[in-house]
Amino acid sequence: MKSRLHAHIGTLRQLEIFLAVYDLGSIKAASESLHLTQPTVSMQLKKLAEAIGMPLYERVGRGREFTDAGRALAATAREVLDSFERLDMELSDLRGSRAGTLRIAVVTTSKYFIPHLLGSFCEQYPKVDLQFRVGNREQIIRRLHDGLDDLYVFSHPPEDEDIVVTDFLPNPLVAIAPVGHPLAKRRRLSLAPRPGVLRVA
Numbered sequence: 001m002k003s004r005l006h007a008h009i010g011t012l013r014q015l016e017i018f019l020a021v022y023d024l025g026s027i028k029a030a031s032e033s034l035h036l037t038q039p040t041v042s043m044q045l046k047k048l049a050e051a052i053g054m055p056l057y058e059r060v061g062r063g064r065e066f067t068d069a070g071r072a073l074a075a076t077a078r079e080v081l082d083s084f085e086r087l088d089m090e091l092s093d094l095r096g097s098r099a100g101t102l103r104i105a106v107v108t109t110s111k112y113f114i115p116h117l118l119g120s121f122c123e124q125y126p127k128v129d130l131q132f133r134v135g136n137r138e139q140i141i142r143r144l145h146d147g148l149d150d151l152y153v154f155s156h157p158p159e160d161e162d163i164v165v166t167d168f169l170p171n172p173l174v175a176i177a178p179v180g181h182p183l184a185k186r187r188r189l190s191l192a193p194r195p196g197v198l199r200v201a
Helices: 013-023 027-036 038-054 067-094 114-124 137-146
Strands: 057-060 063-066 100-107 128-135 152-154
Touching: 013 027, 013 038, 013 067, 027 038, 038 067, 063 114, 067 100, 100 114, 100 137, 114 128, 128 137, 137 152
Parallel strands: 100 128, 100 152
Antiparallel strands: 057 063
């Protein structure tokens, strides 16, 4: 027997909104990401919960914890939206152009120079929707575990993951001292620990 649940869940836009709340962790962050008002996002979540007949999340303090139904919906929503993205890319290939979505997640130390590297890519592939996420190391590793993005940028990639790592840009550390500091007057400095010399680690 075919499931008729899809006839009640609603639109793909509702799934997209729910997934944004699930991934970003809050209605406020999701509304800003999707350029919607917070009441609009809340209303769409309410409609989805009513269609499924089960709560999607529970309030825990000032945050929310997703229920088993919410996590199941998130997994299915991701599969559905990914299927449409693959279809979009296949149709674009048939038209002789490139389109689709490219998801990039970077640690905060990379957020200033990565956008400059993406400029020429966006010019060459204007039909590609570029989604750019910034977070701390723990947040980006969590996204890596969940497989939420296509490309990740770390200053120190996790070593215990089965991933392909490519070094593409040096990231030197530079020690800086105020003009009046005793170390600023020295022409040569060593990082080796010595009495009276600050060790940089």
